[in-house]
Amino acid sequence: LCETQDMDRQKKEMIDEHTRLPAENVNTRKDLERTNHEKRELSLKLAEMNDMLRNEELKDHFSNNRIHRKFIAERVHCWGEFYERLVRSVKTSVKKAIGRKLLTEEELGALLSEIEAVISSRQLTFIYNESQEPQPLSSSCFLVDKRLKPLPNPTVPDLKD
Numbered sequence: 511l512c513e514t515q516d517m518d519r520q521k522k523e524m525i526d527e528h529t530r531l532p533a534e535n536v537n538t539r540k541d542l543e544r545t546n547h548e549k550r551e552l553s554l555k556l557a558e559m560n561d562m563l564r565n566e567e568l569k570d571h572f573s574n575n576r577i578h579r580k581f582i583a584e585r586v587h588c589w590g591e592f593y594e595r596l597v598r599s600v601k602t603s604v605k606k607a608i609g610r611k612l613l614t615e616e617e618l619g620a621l622l623s624e625i626e627a628v629i630s631s632r633q634l635t636f637i638y639n640e641s642q643e644p645q646p647l648s649s650s651c652f653l654v655d656k657r658l659k660p661l662p663n664p665t666v667p668d669l670k671d
Contacts, residue, residue: 600625 562568563579572579603625613621630650637646 596629599629603628 571577600622604621607621607625627650631648633646633648635647638644
């Protein structure tokens with residue numbers, strides 16, 4: 511593996527500016543083949559999961575224990591990074607809020623709900639300077655059709671002297 515990486519690096523160094531574009535196309539084609547392979551793997555995994563979830567015994571177990579299934583896009587490049595950043599945001603918030611304290615299950619649930627509301631209220635669109643402009647959109651606007659955590663109202667001091 512190291513030898514092939516060294517050879518690839520040497521080949522790239524030997525390519526001058528005039529032939530760089532075709533070499534980049536080859537790399538793109540390799541990436542596309544890898545992406546297609548990953549798509550096939552994911553579709554096979556999803557088919558296997560669907561077969562497993564059609565099992566009557568498993569359905570009974572889910573319904574008896576009130577388990578609801580949600581699909582999360584697995585190992586998709588852009589979603590993976592998104593979830594990593596989201597998990598980092600939640601973990602950082604939990605660490606700052608808890609410190610070294612021990613919380614009960616109820617307190618932890620309340621804390622996580624508060625963190626979820628704050629993260630879901632982050633703006634997705636531009637924030638305007640004028641008060642007459644529309645409120646910025648957040649993910650909570652799409653989930654519950656209202657802002658979970660309202661934006662603070664800016665107070666402008668009266669400068670009339």
